[in-house]
Amino acid sequence: xxxxxxxxxxxxxxxxxxxxxxxxxxxxxxxxxxxxxxxxxxxxxxxxxxxxxxxxxxxxxxxxxxxxxxxxxxxxxxxxxxxxxxxxxxxxxxxxxxxxxxxxxxxxxxxxxxxxxxxxxxxxxxxxxxxxxxxxxxxxxxxxxxxxxxxxxxxxxxxxxxxxxxxxxxxxxxxxxxxxxxxxxxxxxxxxxxxxxxxxxxxxxxxxxxxxxxxxxxxxxxxxxxxxxxxxxxxxxxxxxxxxxxxxxxxxxxxxxxxxxxxxxxxxxxxxxxxxxxxxxxxxxxxxxxxxxxxxxxxxxxxxxxxxxxxxxxxxxxxxxxxxxxxxxxxxxxxxxxxxxxxxxxxxxxxxxxxxxxx
Numbered sequence: 001x002x003x004x005x006x007x008x009x010x011x012x013x014x015x016x017x018x019x020x021x022x023x024x025x026x027x028x029x030x031x032x033x034x035x036x037x038x039x040x041x042x043x044x045x046x047x048x049x050x051x052x053x054x055x056x057x058x059x060x061x062x063x064x065x066x067x068x069x070x071x072x073x074x075x076x077x078x079x080x081x082x083x084x085x086x087x088x089x090x091x092x093x094x095x096x097x098x099x100x101x102x103x104x105x106x107x108x109x110x111x112x113x114x115x116x117x118x119x120x121x122x123x124x125x126x127x128x129x130x131x132x133x134x135x136x137x138x139x140x141x142x143x144x145x146x147x148x149x150x151x152x153x154x155x156x157x158x159x160x161x162x163x164x165x166x167x168x169x170x171x172x173x174x175x176x177x178x179x180x181x182x183x184x185x186x187x188x189x190x191x192x193x194x195x196x197x198x199x200x201x202x203x204x205x206x207x208x209x210x211x212x213x214x215x216x217x218x219x220x221x222x223x224x225x226x227x228x229x230x231x232x233x234x235x236x237x238x239x240x241x242x243x244x245x246x247x248x249x250x251x252x253x254x255x256x257x258x259x260x261x262x263x264x265x266x267x268x269x270x271x272x273x274x275x276x277x278x279x280x281x282x283x284x285x286x287x288x289x290x291x292x293x294x295x296x297x298x299x300x301x302x303x304x305x306x307x308x309x310x311x312x313x314x315x316x317x318x319x320x321x322x323x324x325x326x327x328x329x330x331x332x333x334x335x336x337x338x339x340x341x342x343x344x345x346x347x348x349x350x351x352x353x354x355x356x357x358x359x
Contacts, residue, residue, distance in 0.1 A: 011044050016061060017068030031147070032154070038147055042140065049075075053082045081132060230322075232259040235335065237350030247354040257324050262290070262337055264308055264317040265350045287340040288319050288349070295332035328356045 013019050014027050031038045051057050052065050070076050233249050251258060288306040293299050301323060308317040319337060332355045338346040 008040075008044055011041050012048060015041075015045055015048055015069060016064035018064055032151060035144075035148060035151070039144070042144070049079055049082050052079065230257040230259055231255055232261060233354070234261045234263065235352040235354060236263045237265045237337070237352060248357060249354055250357045250359060251325055251328065252359055255325055257322060258328065260321040260323060260335070260352075260354075262319045262321065262335065262350075262352055264319065264337075289338045289340070289346050290319065290321055291336045291338075292323075292327075293334050293336070295334065300333070301327050330356055330358050 010019070010023075011027070014024060019027070031041065048057075048065070048069070052062065057065060070079065231249075231251060235247070249258070286307050287304075288308060289302065289304045290306055291299060291302040303321070306319050306321075308319050310316070311318055321335075333353070335352040335354075337349045337352070339349050341347050
């Protein structure tokens with residue numbers, strides 16, 4: 001057989017059934033996608049038929065050709081047609097066709113062989129041969145166009161599948177955005193409700209705090225109200241005032257007693273406004289001593305065993321002193337408040353200064 005390129009040799013092996021199954025599948029897949037490759041196969045198929053008819057195949061190739069290639073009725077018909085042309089061109093029976101190794105006459109142009117063969121046939125046979133040629137050409141054209149149409153249909157199906165996939169992804173994306181939008185709207189509504197609820201609760205807390213302050217003040221006034229013929233004064237530790245300050249108490253001559261409310265100092269490290277039970281442990285409410293001295297240091301009154309009491313909204317701790325006015329003539333005074341420690345000694349808690357004016 002004539003020398004051929006590697007790709008042509010592979011296709012001839014395919015036509016003779018001499019390739020593995022996986023290689024055969026790969027070649028057939030390429031036929032569906034590469035029209036030029038398919039046309040090359042058809043041309044090699046014609047060359048293979050001519051080589052067989054002309055006796056140019058090797059013994060092995062002839063055996064493979066007859067066992068595999070001629071197994072198809074269509075291919076057998078094409079081989080018979082080629083033999084008929086060959087016989088007509090040489091004007092010899094098929095048995096007289098020279099085999100490889102034998103001497104051959106000078107080749108005759110193919111078109112002369114065709115003309116001689118054509119003239120030697122009867123009119124009905126000419127029509128039959130013409131019909132065979134037309135059918136062969138039409139069949140080849142039909143096969144080629146069928147393959148092209150099949151490739152075009154597959155391409156359209158692939159494009160349609162891709163379009164459907166993109167459409168499905170777009171619909172899923174739109175659905176996801178819709179759900180996300182609904183979720184955002186729901187969260188926004190919930191946030192507004194919570195804000196309104198916090199605002200309402202804040203207003204209620206502020207109103208309740210105001211009422212508690214009013215109630216605590218009322219309770220303080222009722223609980224620690226001095227007798228009708230007495231006055232009450234509040235003193236805070238360490239606060240000194242000048243002569244015009246609020247620690248200047250005016251006591252009328254017809255008042256028999258006064259009530260001094262000594263506010264205990266806040267323990268170090270605690271903030272104003274915390275509950276007194278946290279600021280003042282229970283053991284700090286008992287056993288206080290109060291000593292009143294004049295500015296010159298003379299003691300005018302003292303008392304032990306005093307207890308602190310809670311008062312006001314923040315439950316401040318106070319020690320109340322009920323004093324007769326007769327021991328407080330006009331002058332300046334200092335109150336020293338102390339508390340008994342665990343050892344039994346008194347420790348200073350705070351000092352309170354005030355002035356008395358009688359009228």
